[in-house]
Amino acid sequence: MAPVLPLALPLQPRIRLAQGLWLLSWLLALVGALTLLCSGHLLVQLWHLGTFLAPSCPVAALPQVALAASAVALGTGLVGSGASRASLDAAQYPPWRGVLGPLLVAGTAGGGGLLVLALGLALALPGTLDTGLEEGLGTALANYKDTEVPGRCQAKRLLDELQLRHHCCGRHGYKDWFGIQWVSSRYLDPNDQDVVDRIQSNVEGLYLIDGVPFSCCNPHSPRPCLQSQLSDPHAHPLFDPRQPNLNLWAQGCHEVLLGHLQGLSSTLGNMLAVTFLLQTLVLLGLRYLQTALEGLGGVIDGEGEAQGYLFPAGLKDMLKTAWLQGGVARRPAPEEAPPEDEPPKEGLPEA
Amino acid sequence: MALLKVKFDQKKRVKLAQGLWLMNWLSVLAGIIIFGLGLFLKIELRKRSDMMDNSESHFVPNSLIGMGVLSCVFNSLAGKICYDALDPAKYAKWKPWLKPYLAVCVLFNIVLFLVALCCFLLRGSLESTLAHGLKNGMKFYRDTDTPGRCFMKKTIDMLQIEFKCCGNNGFRDWFEIQWISNRYLDFSSKEVKDRIKSNVDGRYLVDGVPFSCCNPSSPRPCIQYQLTNNSAHYSYDHQTEELNLWVRGCRVALLSYYSNLMNSVGAVTLLVWLFEVTITVGLRYLHTALEGVANPEDPECESEGWLLEKSIPETWKAFLESVKKLGKGNQVEAEGVDAGQAPEAG
Numbered sequence: 001m002a003p004v005l006p007l008a009l010p011l012q013p014r015i016r017l018a019q020g021l022w023l024l025s026w027l028l029a030l031v032g033a034l035t036l037l038c039s040g041h042l043l044v045q046l047w048h049l050g051t052f053l054a055p056s057c058p059v060a061a062l063p064q065v066a067l068a069a070s071a072v073a074l075g076t077g078l079v080g081s082g083a084s085r086a087s088l089d090a091a092q093y094p095p096w097r098g099v100l101g102p103l104l105v106a107g108t109a110g111g112g113g114l115l116v117l118a119l120g121l122a123l124a125l126p127g128t129l130d131t132g133l134e135e136g137l138g139t140a141l142a143n144y145k146d147t148e149v150p151g152r153c154q155a156k157r158l159l160d161e162l163q164l165r166h167h168c169c170g171r172h173g174y175k176d177w178f179g180i181q182w183v184s185s186r187y188l189d190p191n192d193q194d195v196v197d198r199i200q201s202n203v204e205g206l207y208l209i210d211g212v213p214f215s216c217c218n219p220h221s222p223r224p225c226l227q228s229q230l231s232d233p234h235a236h237p238l239f240d241p242r243q244p245n246l247n248l249w250a251q252g253c254h255e256v257l258l259g260h261l262q263g264l265s266s267t268l269g270n271m272l273a274v275t276f277l278l279q280t281l282v283l284l285g286l287r288y289l290q291t292a293l294e295g296l297g298g299v300i301d302g303e304g305e306a307q308g309y310l311f312p313a314g315l316k317d318m319l320k321t322a323w324l325q326g327g328v329a330r331r332p333a334p335e336e337a338p339p340e341d342e343p344p345k346e347g348l349p350e351a
Numbered sequence: 352m353a354l355l356k357v358k359f360d361q362k363k364r365v366k367l368a369q370g371l372w373l374m375n376w377l378s379v380l381a382g383i384i385i386f387g388l389g390l391f392l393k394i395e396l397r398k399r400s401d402m403m404d405n406s407e408s409h410f411v412p413n414s415l416i417g418m419g420v421l422s423c424v425f426n427s428l429a430g431k432i433c434y435d436a437l438d439p440a441k442y443a444k445w446k447p448w449l450k451p452y453l454a455v456c457v458l459f460n461i462v463l464f465l466v467a468l469c470c471f472l473l474r475g476s477l478e479s480t481l482a483h484g485l486k487n488g489m490k491f492y493r494d495t496d497t498p499g500r501c502f503m504k505k506t507i508d509m510l511q512i513e514f515k516c517c518g519n520n521g522f523r524d525w526f527e528i529q530w531i532s533n534r535y536l537d538f539s540s541k542e543v544k545d546r547i548k549s550n551v552d553g554r555y556l557v558d559g560v561p562f563s564c565c566n567p568s569s570p571r572p573c574i575q576y577q578l579t580n581n582s583a584h585y586s587y588d589h590q591t592e593e594l595n596l597w598v599r600g601c602r603v604a605l606l607s608y609y610s611n612l613m614n615s616v617g618a619v620t621l622l623v624w625l626f627e628v629t630i631t632v633g634l635r636y637l638h639t640a641l642e643g644v645a646n647p648e649d650p651e652c653e654s655e656g657w658l659l660e661k662s663i664p665e666t667w668k669a670f671l672e673s674v675k676k677l678g679k680g681n682q683v684e685a686e687g688v689d690a691g692q693a694p695e696a697g
Contacts, residue, residue, distance in 0.1 A: 156567065157567045161567055183571075186586070187571045188585065189586075213572060214562040214575070219509055223495070224530070237536070238535060
């Protein structure tokens with residue numbers, strides 16, 4: 001039964017390990033806290049943009065898993081700093097002896113699993129974002145005119161505020177507005193010949209115009225905003241639609257939002273990778289420290305040669321011992337049962 | 352008769368010194384916060400200085416910054432004094448400086464209170480500066496070709512979008528100025544020529560507003576032009592229409608923003624002032640308690656601490672006497688010097 005990856009740890013290297021571990025643990029706690037804040041920020045941003053993402057898009061999974069993973073990393077960091085501090089002091093170490101083993105298992109399984117899941121989601125996110133935004137923005141543009149329909153009446157305000165805040169217009173450009181009816185039929189004069197002509201000339205009976213809402217206007221333009229008759233070069237003096245100009249926002253909201261959210265999630269992914277690295281180092285260090293101190297019987301300043309290892313034996317040997325131990329534990333069960341019945345009976349008459 | 356006498360034994364004195372040491376370091380933190388608030392206020396005023404004709408008064412943020420720095424210096428010094436107060440040897444070297452230091456502290460507290468009061472009173476001057484600045488700003492809205500004023504359009508548009516406001520007092524302010532540059536007017540059009548001729552100053556005035564006045568909460572697409580002409584738009588009555596444009600004027604919006612900011616800063620400054628007064632009072636008690644230790648060889652003895660040695664009118668009389676003596680003292684010295692010089696000359 002040879003221990004896996006043994007490492008000789010006399011007193012001085014053990015102290016050095018504990019001190020280095022203490023530093024690393026505080027660093028892990030700091031990075032965990034920062035990742036927590038970053039995933040919280042991403043969650044808030046996704047919640048704000050909820051109307052523009054298709055409901056079927058499971059985008060919120062990444063920040064939620066990252067939140068859990070960073071909380072576990074923060075906990076691991078705090079536990080690691082406490083344990084490494086205690087391992088330098090003979091009086092403080094005994095309470096940690098029993099707790100450290102299960103904590104290490106929980107940290108590796110829980111933290112490691114969550115981190116790997118979060119990293120995987122961070123890599124897979126951009127694809128789902130693209131389709132989700134495409135669908136969501138398309139629905140939002142179609143619902144712009146439905147300010148009287150319950151459930152959709154906020155679409156106009158939200159889309160206007162999105163275009164004003166993120167400096168974008170339409171899905172991929174301002175011409176997207178030419179293809180949908182964004183003026184509510186309630187405000188169209190049925191007696192106006194121009195309106196009737198437009199509606200009749202359209203196959204689906206939609207009122208389409210070559211104009212955009214006011215939220216597409218760019219304040220940097222030197223002239224007052226031109227919103228209507230954008231395809232007609234003679235409608236406005238000194239304005240030729242073929243020339244690039246500052247009149248409207250040039251970018252489409254799809255590109256802007258995609259870039260914004262992808263930037264946030266890539267930052268989060270980088271921070272998760274750093275957290276993963278630090279957590280692995282801290283857990284390894286704690287394991288070596290724990291096994292070395294167990295070898296000395298919990299005596300901190302013992303000068304003896306202690307050996308730290310990852311596992312007491314190889315995987316096959318461990319499974320064999322676990323199986324044998326389970327069999328031994330099952331046999332004496334009937335003998336143990338009668339003594340268990342007696343103490344409660346004794347306890348009742350006293351009470 | 353001493354004012355507010357309190358008996359101190361050794362333990363109480365030590366506790367007082369330790370408590371004061373902690374409070375002084377907390378107060379250094381408070382001083383840093385005041386400094387930060389002053390800096391924040393200064394940056395906010397600079398951000399919108401275009402709207403105030405660059406003539407706004409920076410007195411309040413500058414004084415907050417100064418007070419924050421002074422507070423840090425004084426309180427760290429007081430912390431050092433309190434730390435040394437427990438050691439008679441170290442305390443001996445601070446003893447002669449303590450009385451003037453306490454006088455400076457009292458002066459500092461008075462000035463801090465005045466600065467806190469100024470935070471609440473700045474609103475009045477800001478109102479007139481804003482009204483003036485916004486009026487001029489709107490006049491330069493169309494001058495996007497004039498160097499030095501070409502950013503005014505962008506600034507006003509961003510302001511109206513961010514603060515959800517329109518014009519100086521309301522959207523009708525835009526009807527009275529020409530906000531469309533001549534460069535983009537078609538002078539061959541009859542309508543343009545008529546409008547310009549009908550105006551005394553030859554300006555092109557419209558009953559329309561820029562796009563930044565539009566309210567996104569309106570159920571219909573924004574109506575910007577021909578606002579007073581009901582027949583120009585279907586199902587539109589300009590008397591009852593409220594959601595189309597922002598109703599608030601930008602002067603009121605900016606004023607309420609700055610008032611809220613100043614009020615919170617003023618409240619924080621008042622809290623810090625109360626804290627500083629407590630520290631000064633505690634320091635005075637420590638000073639008089641340590642002075643009152645009758646026997647320097649026996650540190651365990653009891654002593655008394657007070658705020659003022661005599662009652663307030665007696666202290667005021669004594670203060671006036673000492674000021675008179677100072678004046679008389681100079682006179683006596685001058686006479687002595689003259690008398691000394693005269694025999695020499697003679």
